Amino acid sequence: xxxxxxxxxxxxxxxxxxxxxxxxxxxxxxxxxxxxxxxxxxxxxxxxxxxxxxxxxxxxxxxxxxxxxxxxxxxxxxxxxxxxxxxxxxxxxxxxxxxxxxxxxxxxxxxxxxxxxxxxxxxxxxxxxxxxxxxxxxxxxxxxxxxxxxxxxxxxxxxxxxxxxxxxxxxxxxxxxxxxxxxxxxxxxxxxxxxxxxxxxxxxxxxxxxxxxxxxxxxxxxxxxxxxxxxxxxxxxxxxxxxxxxxxxxxxxxxxxxxxxxxxxxxxxxxxxxxxxxxxxxxxxxxxxxxxxxxxxxxxxxxxxxxxxxxxxxxxx
Amino acid sequence: xxxxxxxxxxxxxxxxxxxxxxxxxxxxxxxxxxxxxxxxxxxxxxxxxxxxxxxxxxxxxxxxxxxxxxxxxxxxxxxxxxxxxxxxxxxxxxxxxxxxxxxxxxxxxxxxxxxxxxxxxxxxxxxxxxxxxxxxxxxxxxxxxxxxxxxxxxxxxxxxxxxxxxxxxxxxxxxxxxxxxxxxxxxxxxxxxxxxxxxxxxxxxxxxxxxxxxxxxxxxxxxxxxxxxxxxxxxxxxxxxxxxxxxxxxxxxxxxxxxxxxxxxxxxxxxxxxxxxxxxxxxxxxxxxxxxxxxxxxxxxxxxxxxxxxxxxxxxxxxxxxxxxxxxxxxxxxxxxxxxxxxxxxxxxxxxxxxxxxxxxxxxxxxxxxxxxxxxxxxxxxxxxxxxxxxxxxxxxxxxxxxxxxxxxxxxxxxxxxxxxxxxxxxxxxxxxxxxxxxxxxxxxxxxxxx
Numbered sequence: 001x002x003x004x005x006x007x008x009x010x011x012x013x014x015x016x017x018x019x020x021x022x023x024x025x026x027x028x029x030x031x032x033x034x035x036x037x038x039x040x041x042x043x044x045x046x047x048x049x050x051x052x053x054x055x056x057x058x059x060x061x062x063x064x065x066x067x068x069x070x071x072x073x074x075x076x077x078x079x080x081x082x083x084x085x086x087x088x089x090x091x092x093x094x095x096x097x098x099x100x101x102x103x104x105x106x107x108x109x110x111x112x113x114x115x116x117x118x119x120x121x122x123x124x125x126x127x128x129x130x131x132x133x134x135x136x137x138x139x140x141x142x143x144x145x146x147x148x149x150x151x152x153x154x155x156x157x158x159x160x161x162x163x164x165x166x167x168x169x170x171x172x173x174x175x176x177x178x179x180x181x182x183x184x185x186x187x188x189x190x191x192x193x194x195x196x197x198x199x200x201x202x203x204x205x206x207x208x209x210x211x212x213x214x215x216x217x218x219x220x221x222x223x224x225x226x227x228x229x230x231x232x233x234x235x236x237x238x239x240x241x242x243x244x245x246x247x248x249x250x251x252x253x254x255x256x257x258x259x260x261x262x263x264x265x266x267x268x269x270x271x272x273x274x275x276x277x278x279x280x281x282x283x284x285x286x287x288x289x290x291x292x293x294x295x296x297x298x299x300x301x302x303x304x305x306x307x308x309x310x311x312x313x314x315x316x317x
Numbered sequence: 318x319x320x321x322x323x324x325x326x327x328x329x330x331x332x333x334x335x336x337x338x339x340x341x342x343x344x345x346x347x348x349x350x351x352x353x354x355x356x357x358x359x360x361x362x363x364x365x366x367x368x369x370x371x372x373x374x375x376x377x378x379x380x381x382x383x384x385x386x387x388x389x390x391x392x393x394x395x396x397x398x399x400x401x402x403x404x405x406x407x408x409x410x411x412x413x414x415x416x417x418x419x420x421x422x423x424x425x426x427x428x429x430x431x432x433x434x435x436x437x438x439x440x441x442x443x444x445x446x447x448x449x450x451x452x453x454x455x456x457x458x459x460x461x462x463x464x465x466x467x468x469x470x471x472x473x474x475x476x477x478x479x480x481x482x483x484x485x486x487x488x489x490x491x492x493x494x495x496x497x498x499x500x501x502x503x504x505x506x507x508x509x510x511x512x513x514x515x516x517x518x519x520x521x522x523x524x525x526x527x528x529x530x531x532x533x534x535x536x537x538x539x540x541x542x543x544x545x546x547x548x549x550x551x552x553x554x555x556x557x558x559x560x561x562x563x564x565x566x567x568x569x570x571x572x573x574x575x576x577x578x579x580x581x582x583x584x585x586x587x588x589x590x591x592x593x594x595x596x597x598x599x600x601x602x603x604x605x606x607x608x609x610x611x612x613x614x615x616x617x618x619x620x621x622x623x624x625x626x627x628x629x630x631x632x633x634x635x636x637x638x639x640x641x642x643x644x645x646x647x648x649x650x651x652x653x654x655x656x657x658x659x660x661x662x663x664x665x666x667x668x669x670x671x672x673x674x675x676x677x678x679x680x681x682x683x684x685x686x687x688x689x690x691x692x693x694x695x696x697x698x699x700x701x702x703x704x705x706x707x708x709x710x711x712x713x714x715x716x717x718x719x720x721x722x723x724x725x726x727x728x729x730x731x732x733x734x735x736x737x738x739x740x741x742x743x744x745x746x747x748x749x750x751x752x753x754x755x756x757x758x759x760x761x762x763x764x765x766x767x768x
Contacts, residue, residue: 058362060543063353123566123594124427124539129458153594154432155467156460163459207569210594240427244359244543249570267426269512276543 022293024311027274033058035314038089044077048085052092059275059312062245065282069095089313096309099278104305105287107234107262109138109198114146114191116199116224116231118184119264120217120254121238123205126266128157130238130292131200132164133300134264137290139170143197148187149174150220153204161202168297171196180204180216181223188227201232208253218257235260236289239276241268247276251284262289264300269293274312348373351395360574361547364402364581371398402577403604408561408586410441414532417450417496417504421529423522423553424537426510429565431461433537433591434507435468436599437563440589441503442474450501452477452492454485454525455509465507472596475501485509485521486528493529506531513552523556533560535588538579540567546575547582554583564602565591648704651736652696655689691724695732698722707736 033055042048049070056066072095073088082091109115117134119127128151135145147165149172151157158174165172171194173187184201191199203220206213224232237260239247254260263286268274277288288303348369355365376394412418420437422430434451441447451469455461462479469476477492489506496504506529511518526534536559538546553559562583564576567590580587587602696704698721703710710718710733719726 054362057356058544060359060545063357122541122569123432124429126427154464155435155471156464159460159463160458167459207566207594209568209570240539240541242425242539242543242545242549243541244546244574245357246359246541246570247543253570267512269514 020307020311022269022299023291023307024314025269027268027308027311027314032314034089034092038085040085042085044083044085044088048088049074052088056275056278060244060247060279061275062248062279062282065099065278068282069099069278072098093309093313096278096313097305099281100288100305100309103263103277103281103285103288104303105262105289106302107289109143109233112230112233114188114196114199114228114231115233116188116191116201116228117234117236118201118203118221118224118232118258119236119238120203120258120260121205122207122240122250123154125205125238125240125243126264126292127151127205127238128160128164128202130264130266130290130300131161131202132168133292133297134200134290135164135170136168136297137300138198138200139168144195145170145198145200146187146191146194146196147172148184148199148201150180150184150187150202151204152178152180152183157202157204181220184220185223185227188224188231192228208250214253214257221258234262234289236262236264237286238264238266241265241274241276241291243276245276245279248279248283251280251286255284255286260286262287264288264290264292265303266292266300269295269299274308277308355574355577358574359541359543359546359578361544361578361582363547364578367581368398368402368577371401399577400605403580404586405604407601407603408588409601410588411532411560412441412445412447412503416500416502417493418502418533419493419529419531420503420505420533420535421522421526421531421557422505422507422535422537423557423559424510425512425539425549426458428510428537428539429591430510430537431455431464431468431507432594433563433565433589433599434465434505435472435474436591436596437589438469438474438503438505439472439596440599441505442472447502448475448500449503449505450475450477450492450496450499451505451507452488453479453507454488455507456481456483456485456488457509461507461509468596475499486525489525489529513549513556519552519556526557534558535561535563536579536583536585537563537565538575540564540573540575540590541569542575544578546578550579550582554585559583559585561585561588563587563589563591563599568592568594568598648696648699648707648736651739652693652704655693655696691722691728692732692735694722695719695724695729707733 034052037048037051037055052073053066053070056069057063061069069092073091076082076091076094077088080087080091082088109117119131121127131147135147138145147161147170149158149161151161152175162172162174164170171190173183173190175183175186177183180203187199187201190196201220201224203217204213206217208214221232221235235258237251237254239250243250251260251263263280265274265277265288268291274291280286290300291303291308292300351372352365352369355368356362360368372394375398410420422434424430431453434453438449438451442449451465451474453462453465455465456479462481466476466478477488477495479488479492485508492504492506495501506525508522508525509518511522513519534557536550536553536557538550542549550562562579562585564573564579564587567573576587587604589599590602592598592600695718698718699710703714703718710729715726715729719729722729
């Protein structure tokens with residue numbers, strides 16, 4: 001119980017800055033490592049680049065994206081004739097922003113009604129929790145929301161979502177049956193009947209190596225299209241920010257199966273780094289719609305590349 | 318699992334072949350490859366650095382010389398050092414306490430604590446014949462308690478009910494009391510997922526630990542975890558006197574580098590690995606086998622162990638006897654093989670355990686659990702007479718069987734052909750049947766594998 005008291009939502013006035021502060025705290029480790037390295041002064045030499053490489057790799061940026069970023073930094077150093085170590089930080093921020101900016105495309109749900117969003121991801125990524133937060137996000141925009149309890153596999157996943165719905169006064173469509181596609185099909189129909197703005201469809205977590213489960217989720221998508229042509233309008237892949245380079249293979253596999261249109265990066269609080277976004281941007285770019293930095297209801301926000309880079313690198317605005 | 322790393326390391330060896338000996342120069346290149354491979358496998362940088370240094374030192378020593386090729390020598394060194402890093406041997410759970418032996422589960426959100434608690438309860442009940450009680454202290458995540466209750470019901474293990482208005486510590490102590498009074502030998506305490514930086518939550522589990530005095534405190538970690546595994550493991554290790562680690566979701570395609578990092582940082586053994594969504598998907602962790610798997614030697618030992626667990630020994634003995642006599646192997650036995658294979662988690666699960674090269678070859682053969690199900694269906698559509706006298710199945714019977722199983726006559730023919738081949742194979746077995754031979758012969762014997 002104290003969990004909820006402890007994580008009381010920030011007050012309205014400081015809401016935005018509070019969130020940014022949390023993002024910064026979450027990503028602070030990388031930033032402080034970097035500051036430590038760059039504020040020490042000295043010359044721009046191979047040793048410095050190697051240390052920079054180390055920091056990027058330990059932030060899950062991955063080898064490929066790290067090479068790309070460092071090449072960009074080196075280019076800037078050469079072209080702009082940078083000599084101060086402190087300037088490296090700015091160059092890196094530039095390079096990172098260039099890489100991540102294309103991913104910052106907010107999710108617009110006004111074009112369709114109901115706007116059907118299907119969530120997918122591996123086990124434990126935070127799909128069900130994200131749905132609750134997304135529901136809150138859309139509600140705060142004055143939209144009506146309906147949840148579909150499509151995780152019919154995990155014990156008590158349905159109860160978890162219904163609990164969420166009850167706490168936040170959102171309708172949840174659930175069935176006793178074991179068929180995710182049927183539940184979501186019903187939910188879309190219910191949304192049409194009730195004139196709902198946004199439908200959020202949960203699915204069971206699945207590892208991408210489970211071929212039959214990947215086939216099943218393809219079927220779920222096809223069935224949604226039967227309930228409402230051109231739905232789902234958005235397929236969100238939920239990624240745990242603690243995930244390492246496997247996030248890339250998750251993105252590839254789910255995209256191949258479902259044509260993923262957006263990413264949600266969860267659990268960026270804690271000591272997670274989130275550098276894997278850069279790896280994804282390099283290898284398999286898909287828009288990052290939301291990032292989550294805490295357990296509170298308001299802690300899932302649209303992804304803004306500039307804020308993210310600033311927080312990751314510990315740059316003061 | 319660690320296939321990619323395996324392939325990568327195999328590649329390195331190819332590069333090294335044809336060179337007389339390892340020199341400081343060419344080992345430098347190879348070590349850089351090893352370093353990259355490990356980093357891409359999400360092994361923490363600090364661990365990678367230490368590891369490559371060890372390999373270098375060992376490889377430049379005299380072990381490289383001898384009758385081995387440089388490639389073999391390097392594989393040997395990497396294998397040895399990898400095994401060393403992962404902990405030399407498997408550590409079993411320590412349950413030597415005045416009952417109930419308390420097991421406390423800890424970890425990040427979404428690592429798989431609740432599922433693993435259920436799997437562990439099932440394993441202790443079935444393999445160690447323990448009377449187990451499950452309790453959830455997760456009063457935060459909606460329906461977390463409900464989840465564990467459902468799992469307990471599913472695996473038929475006792476569950477101590479709790480609800481979210483209670484304090485975790487009160488729940489745990491009440492469960493402990495209950496376990497004592499009802500003579501449970503093991504109490505598994507599931508806890509809420511928590512971040513290492515959440516001071517209040519870390520304090521909570523510290524107090525939970527102090528109150529319960531568990532004999533085993535297990536850190537549950539997702540095999541897909543990235544570089545941060547080191548920091549998380551360190552924080553949990555600093556807060557709690559961990560006794561072991563459970564690595565989950567190893568059946569995904571994550572390369573599992575986190576295993577190395579966590580092991581290195583906490584110094585605690587990895588006791589189990591989660592390898593399937595099913596409740597029997599928890600296996601003992603074998604560091605030596607893991608290292609061998611990294612190197613492409615596969616995990617044949619694990620496979621055999623699993624086979625022994627899943628196979629009904631009485632039935633297996635009957636089969637062995639029939640094999641010894643070389644005759645009387647009929648479609649009933651064929652079906653029994655299918656049933657037992659299903660118990661082991663189906664073809665796909667078995668294939669995962671084979672060495673990388675082998676399972677790739679098998680993937681080419683299109684192993685399909687569905688086809689195995691179809692085979693079973695066809696046999697089910699036969700009469701008892703037909704099953705024991707397959708040679709009597711002629712055109713008319715075939716048509717009836719096909720209609721009964723909802724397949725084409727062609728499929729019945731395929732099955733009969735396969736059966737004949739298997740029967741021939743059976744006759745080839747000499748007087749000593751034995752599980753080992755069965756396993757070796759498996760590839761040919763598997764119904765549903767032939768095309």
